[in-house]
Amino acid sequence: MKHISSRDNPAYKRVLRLAGGKRETQAENSHADHHVVLEGVHLCQAWLQHIGSPELALFDAQRLEHSAELGALARALDAGLCLSCEPRLMKGLSQVEHGQGVCFVVAIPTPPLPASIDHNCLWLDRVQDPGNAGTLLRTAAAAGIKHAYLSPGCASAWSGKVLRSAQGAHFVMAIHEHVDLLSAHGRLAVPLVATALEDAAALYETKLPPACAWLLGNEGQGVDPALLALADERVFIPQAEDVESLNVAVAAGICLFEQRRQQHAS
């Protein structure tokens, strides 16, 4: 395994540049070279399991010697893709306080927008908080959803914080970013179901379609009224009086698993 001991190493410099992109909000020029750094044992294992080989794998030289987990990961990869790295350089790459000694460089999957959106899916309208966006993806994956459509103004799906919150959901779903949801509505072959606080039916009194596009909106402002006007169903989650509404990811979990419950019951 090649060893990196200088921060002038061109491979290291590239990874550092990629890892330094702390863009948590989508921008046109983000991820300009369409690669991203996955950090930590769990994310790297999940990538390997669901997608395959990374383009490059960096290991903390010192930890690699002592960790069975890192050793197993390295052995699972083509040796030519693996680089060992001085601990201080590895630390420089990390976005978290205690790194885990491994990073993968991978190409960001960019699935084409389907001509017909005929599957159960998540539509996120300006969900800004990276923790919420990641938890939404994790929740959707657990509910068996395979597609997410994110409007401009959503947290950048491949930022470190979203990746960490999503716990590998990215690798079992097709994530479509920068989607103009108003235009994409023309491709929709399943009902559009929005969570809304007004003019909405109680979730549990609604016969939920087996497949639909679940439209969830910005944490403060909710769904864009123009989009909401296109919804085929508007549902609300009946909750206790005189308290704040639910967090968007929790609300999504309740809706998606109620849909699963109804499916399995019928």
Added chain:
Amino acid sequence: MKHISSRDNPAYKRVLRLAGGKRETQAENSHADHHVVLEGVHLCQAWLQHIGSPELALFDAQRLEHSAELGALARALDAGLCLSCEPRLMKGLSQVEHGQGVCFVVAIPTPPLPASIDHNCLWLDRVQDPGNAGTLLRTAAAAGIKHAYLSPGCASAWSGKVLRSAQGAHFVMAIHEHVDLLSAHGRLAVPLVATALEDAAALYETKLPPACAWLLGNEGQGVDPALLALADERVFIPQAEDVESLNVAVAAGICLFEQRRQQHAS
């Protein structure tokens, strides 16, 4: 309204000391004087609505002049409790990037441990992440739960991050911290229901009790086995295969609202 222009002002120094307590994990000596700083318009409004007057309210002098929201808040309070404060001093108190120009100093409610725990409630075993702890409280409040019991090792319920995530849930619930859940089990007059991945029944095939103690565990390790052994019911949320389990707050949301659904259906 009295005005503070120096950081040597004794009232300011006290608030600064309280606000600086960035203890996100419970410690025996945390909040030693049992007061906490609530930051932001929403939390302060919620305190006023649900609990009443703060001990002290600090306003950003400059913002107070221009904000109708802050003005209304100040007028709702006894003038003797209100202090205006130089913007730079106010900024020094803030735990967030863009403060909202108001802080309340309040006494932390310390409800006594009930002799009999006979209500629907949340039992949190070492839920470490402040965002998760706060979202759990917010979710429980939305589900109509009025009591939460937190073990040692949980995030400190009255830390800034938990308060922000909980969105005022603290003020409609009795939050019991540092509770030895194993001992508290002796006070339990309702079933203990745990979420677990093994030896558990599917949530939707379980007739959930109208009131129970919902036991939720640490993000990585789950519920302490000694506690889990005391559970009357163990339930799991049926999810898609080959993906990560749900975030603890999302899992709680699904369970608590399934309980509400069953209650309303019966």
